Amino acid sequence: MKLKDLLLLIQKLEPWLAGLFFAYFLGIALPPQAVSIANLISYPILAFLILVSGCWKKILFAMTRDIPLLLLHVMALVSVFWSMAPEVTGDETKAFIRAGVFGVYIAVRFGLGGEMRLLAKVLGIAAVLSLIAGVAFPTYGIQTDGEFIGAWKGIFGFKNLFAAQMTSAILLLTLLGLQRSRWRWLIWSVCAIAVALLLLSRGRTALAALLITMYLFPLYSILKQDYRLRVASTAIVLAVSLGVALSIFLNLQFIVVDVLGKNLEFNGRLPIWNMVLEKGLEHFWLGHGYSGFWTSGAAYPILTQTWAVNSFRAGVRFNAHNGFLELFLQLGIVGLTLYLISLCTLFFRAFYLLLRLKTVELFWVFQSLILAACINSADSFSVASAGGEWSIFVSFAIAIALQYRRLKIDDRLGSPSSDFDQNAALSPNPYPQRS
Structure with missing residues (x-):
């Protein structure tokens, strides 16, 4: 095979590999052995994607476009020195860095438009497979033990995560269905499946977050x-x-x-939040280390004196059920402040660009941030996690930062066609030719 043909093949495989990365990071339930193998090969595959795409220099540059976000990753990495469970911190920071690097890669390589289409395919396929799993393999797709027996979890690890992913799918497919005439029937059909699965999951927090986010749809029409x-x-x-x-x-x-x-008390969350806050104040500045609290003796009172004891007995790692409190536990007020600075900056830039450019990709970012903020008030799998939700946040932060910088440069140069150029840049060819 000639080198040119090999590069063309790799280029065609690249979006499929990126889609598989997203699917895995978003929390699909796999056997423990498969998880170990996937973790092992994910690092060389990500390195391969970055190298063959020829955009590693752009990725290094993009990493510096959000300094608080970069410092948050560095802080997580060095928190092994003060962690309450340094072995766990040393192991799990690698996955956290991997999720962040993948987010930067997505932002640089695909852009917001390419990422939007890629995620729509991944979440759409996940919805269809979850429907099949619940009907054909109920012991896999439907929860069979615990408090929520009969709640659907599809191909994901647990029902709340499943509900959150279906909520994201509904939001994304609705935006695409309103914008596109091609394949509209398929988009709306999959969206209807996702709505049904959300209801079957009994994820009421995710449902409430979806309704709040849907309330923003008139905003897009107003801006135009x-x-x-x-x-x-x-x-x-x-x-x-x-x-x-x-x-x-x-x-x-x-x-x-x-x-x-x-x-x-939000099903017992409020007492846990109070106890978590007290524990966080004990290590106010730097926290207990990344993933260092729930795997240490410091968490024992919470794990034995609240309903968290069910997870403790089952050998499942508990969490604060609030993304902001969870980050405060892990990296203290310094880590939480770095995240909030990045989040507020992203909100400001996304809204500013939305007012200027009025593209559906920017409105998707704005809605997704609000959706994530609502869900994170009751769950902890999105803020500074090692999963796909964190990769999405990082990709948003980097893509928006690059676009904001480009727009400001064009404004200073007085480019008369800047708005048209920004729209093009927000939705680049997801598989561009390398020079």
């Missing part, structure tokens, strides 16, 4: 309107939003208890 009409529409939306917020506040007990099926 004439200035005066936009101001009037925004005023109406704000007035309605304040009314909805007031209604929620006045009926909080009914919504939490009767609609979401939780008690006012």
Whole structure:
């Protein structure tokens, strides 16, 4: 085989390999032996993808576009020196760095448009396979033990993760279904499957987060309107939003208890959050080390005096069920501050670019950030994790930072066609030819 043919083959395989990476990182349930093999080969495969794509220099440059995010990864790596469980920290920081590097690779290689299409395919296939798993292999696709017997988990590890992924799928497929005429019937069919699976998962937190995010859809139409009409529409939306917020506040007990099926302690989360906060304050500045709390003796009181004892007895690692508290536990106020700076910067840049360019990719980023923030108020698998959710966040941060920088440069140069160029740059050819 000639070198040119080999490079062409690799180029065609690249999106498939990236899709498999995403599928694995998003939490698909695999046998322990398969997980060990996948972990072992994932590092050389990622290195191979970066090298054959010829974009390693761009990746190194892109890593410096969000300094707080870069420092957060460095801090996790060096936290082995003060970790309560240094062996675990040393092992799991490798996976955390891998997830971050993969996110940078996705941002540089695919862009927001390419990532949007890639994730739509991955999550769409996951939804279809989850439906098949629940119908044909119920012992695999439906929870058979614990408090939530009968709740669907599809091809994922547990029901809350499954619900979160189906929520992301619904959001993404809805945006694509509204924008595209080609394959629209297929997109809406898979979206309907994802909605049904979300309901079957009994993931009420994810469902509430989806409804909140869907409420933002009129914002995209408002942004495309004439200035005066936009101001009037925004005023109406704000007035309605304040009314909805007031209604929620006045009926909080009914919504939490009767609609979401939780008690006012959020199914026992509130006592755990209080205990977690107390433990976090003991190591206020730097935390207990990355993944160093729940695997150490410091977690014993929480694991034995709350409903976390069920996970403890089953040998399953517990978590704070709040992404922000979990990060505070691991890397202290310094790590949490670095993350919040990166998150707020990303929100500002994404909204600024959305006002300027009004592209569906930017609106997807904006909605996804709000969705993740809502879900992270009750779960911990997205903030500074070693999974696909973290790769997505990093890819957003880097892609938006690069685009924001490019737009500012064009503004300084006075480029008359900058808006058109930005739209093109946000949705590059996902498999560009190498020079």
